[in-house]
Amino acid sequence: SDPDPLQDFCVANLQTSDVTVDGFPCKQTSSVVSDDFFSRALSKGRSTDNILSFNVTSANVLSFPGLNTLGLSMNRVDFAPGGLNPPHSHPRATELGLVLQGQLLVGFISTSNVFYSKIVNEGENFVIPRGLVHFQYNVGKEKALAITTFNSQLPGVVVASLTLFGSKPAIPSEVLAKAFQVDQQVVNQITSKFGN
Template sequence: MAGLLPCATVAVLLLAILPSPSTAGDPDLLQDICVADLTSAVKVNGFSCKAAVTEDDFYFKGLAAAGNTSNTYGSVVTGANVEKVPGLNTLGVSMSRIDYAPGGLNPPHTHPRATEMVFVLQGTLDVGFITTGNKLYTKTISAGDVFVFPRGLVHFQRNSGESPAAVISAFNSQLPGTQSLATTLFAASPEVPNAVLTKALQVGTKEVEKIKSRLAPKKS
């Protein structure tokens, strides 16, 4: 019939207007600013906007000083996301500072909503990520270097030097989310059943219970 486009042409046009998975991220903003109202009970994909806005909603000085790395892993993450900087709401970006004691580890984890780029402030780190095909990409990076962890892929950083290390991380999400593999599996609430973990990890119940006891939240 005259005037109809060939199927192949229609398919190409559809692909052209669909959003590309490679550019997926936080939704585009629809106004200049939408400072997060962190006290609101309204649940949206992000945060509702508050009416009274000040310069301090766009300000945060928490990344200036090193964090306390006196913990099990010897590392600490200080986030500068929408929960700390309400002005980031709808802007699709955030940052973090990560500090590492000598030998400190930021254990294997994922960011389901963002790609991460780290810039090394000081020290030397062994970093890496694992693809869904179980291919490990790893590199040793030092002060001034940059490394990228693709969105959603398991990754880690370890201080391989004898002095403290630190990085600044940038994300293409106002709240990238962090899912640590060990904590997710062994410290979930309610608990992941032992039968699931023993079969998945090919270990015994005693080993599972031992790990759970170490990762369980501390009772106050």
């Protein structure tokens, strides 16, 4: 869903400059080399030794500047047994996934609040419409690996728990207590887990 490119390529110059554009300015064509169009960003998964037992590794414009203006990117998502990629959404892209290894329970919720889900096995695809909240949960006994692709060079990610309970500064607990119909103690308990 990114805009169409206006030239063959525009390898990102990620150095800060005082010119800001929607995306990144292009490196001079005379200094563009083959390596700008190849990447090892996904060659290794990041550690799943964390509270959720999962990790995301991204090949997007930030780790692979050759993607600038080309409107797509890819992640690898590694799961230990029981690993959870928690409910989140991508404001700028639809997500097309492929399970390479293991068994994932994948689900998303529509704007009409309908939950669509299925257990996805090795070799099978799933699609998450742009902007909708979704998750993947490793329900198999072994580790799992998925590749996800996006129609944006930088899809963005909003993690439901972090956005509401981990913002800086924090959302007033009164607001969250009223929104979730619980007392502020419950809000404070959740907030304390997300770095506030």
